[in-house]
Amino acid sequence: MKVLVTGAAGFIGFHLARHLLARGDSVVGLDNLNPYYDPSLKEARLAILRSCPGFQFIHADLADRVAMASAFDAIRPRRVIHLGAQAGVRYSIQAPEAYVDSNLVGFGNILEGCRRHGVEHLVFASSSSVYGANAAMPFSPHHGADHPLSLYAATKRANEVMAHAYAHLFRLPTTGLRFFTVYGPWGRPDMAMFLFTDAILHGRPIDVFNGGNMLRDFTYIDDIIEGMTRAADHVPAPDATWDAARPDPASSPAPYRIYNIGGHRPVAVMDVIRQIEVAVGSKAVLRLLPMQPGDVPATHADVSDLERDVGFRPRISIEEGIPSFVRWYRGHYRV
Numbered sequence: 001m002k003v004l005v006t007g008a009a010g011f012i013g014f015h016l017a018r019h020l021l022a023r024g025d026s027v028v029g030l031d032n033l034n035p036y037y038d039p040s041l042k043e044a045r046l047a048i049l050r051s052c053p054g055f056q057f058i059h060a061d062l063a064d065r066v067a068m069a070s071a072f073d074a075i076r077p078r079r080v081i082h083l084g085a086q087a088g089v090r091y092s093i094q095a096p097e098a099y100v101d102s103n104l105v106g107f108g109n110i111l112e113g114c115r116r117h118g119v120e121h122l123v124f125a126s127s128s129s130v131y132g133a134n135a136a137m138p139f140s141p142h143h144g145a146d147h148p149l150s151l152y153a154a155t156k157r158a159n160e161v162m163a164h165a166y167a168h169l170f171r172l173p174t175t176g177l178r179f180f181t182v183y184g185p186w187g188r189p190d191m192a193m194f195l196f197t198d199a200i201l202h203g204r205p206i207d208v209f210n211g212g213n214m215l216r217d218f219t220y221i222d223d224i225i226e227g228m229t230r231a232a233d234h235v236p237a238p239d240a241t242w243d244a245a246r247p248d249p250a251s252s253p254a255p256y257r258i259y260n261i262g263g264h265r266p267v268a269v270m271d272v273i274r275q276i277e278v279a280v281g282s283k284a285v286l287r288l289l290p291m292q293p294g295d296v297p298a299t300h301a302d303v304s305d306l307e308r309d310v311g312f313r314p315r316i317s318i319e320e321g322i323p324s325f326v327r328w329y330r331g332h333y334r335v
Helices: 011-022 039-050 065-075 096-116 151-170 192-201 221-233 269-280 304-310 318-333
Strands: 002-006 026-031 055-059 079-082 121-127 174-179 206-209 256-261 286-289
Touching: 002 011, 002 065, 011 026, 011 039, 011 221, 026 039, 026 065, 039 055, 055 065, 065 096, 079 096, 079 221, 096 121, 096 151, 121 151, 121 221, 151 174, 151 256, 174 221, 192 206, 192 269, 192 318, 206 269, 221 256, 221 304, 256 304, 269 318
Parallel strands: 002 026, 002 079, 026 055, 079 121, 121 174, 174 256, 206 286
Antiparallel strands: none
């Protein structure tokens, strides 16, 4: 089938596009190649995708209404997997306008394109950050998520409620996936796994926030891609058991679902650093710092709904995933 993947030059979008192409789908990738991090990494990913039969690329900005309408008119996709967004919790404090443009205006353009062209299924990236001040562990999509601690988190939560409105009004089948700390080969340079590995290999100290007292549900990219593909193939239907008197945030009388997608195994950040030290063969120099604005001390994904509905089961531990990432890093950057 023809699938539009936004953010195709990004970390997750690149892996997903390759996976869909390998199984025989036709993929149109869309990206604006913005310089939030080194564009050469995005270009390198994109070069691999361009070499794959069945791949087409459109260079466009999500917030450009005319360009997005033209893209949908030209592509007429059967499914849309929307991964394009302005990423980063801390950067949203410095550059809020980038998040309004990409994550709110841009997502509105995606919804309109899907509505106008009768898209069979829209799958979009949300984030574990939407849980915000919620301290009940593990995080469940059946919990409330209305106290975000950053503008990034607020825009991702806004995407969820915008998508629900379109699912209700226009019966657009929509699935939101809340990602939990994704890592692996071709990963983002602003994420912990990349930052820690880069610092250790180059003899620089690592900034470790909250004095190292952090837990994260690290999720290897292969697990994420398997779960996303299964979710995309599972088109949601209205939930006939949904009760308006006791509304469930994860479900709806509209064709709409929200799932967590994560490793379901929270890991201490200090343990991650130790595993990287082993894989690299060098010790880290730690610089312990206080908690950063907008951050949370722990994340832990309850993925039981995704397991029940599509059979998702994360398999890859950090003991397997970290050496894989380090091998990629050394090979790509010749370190």
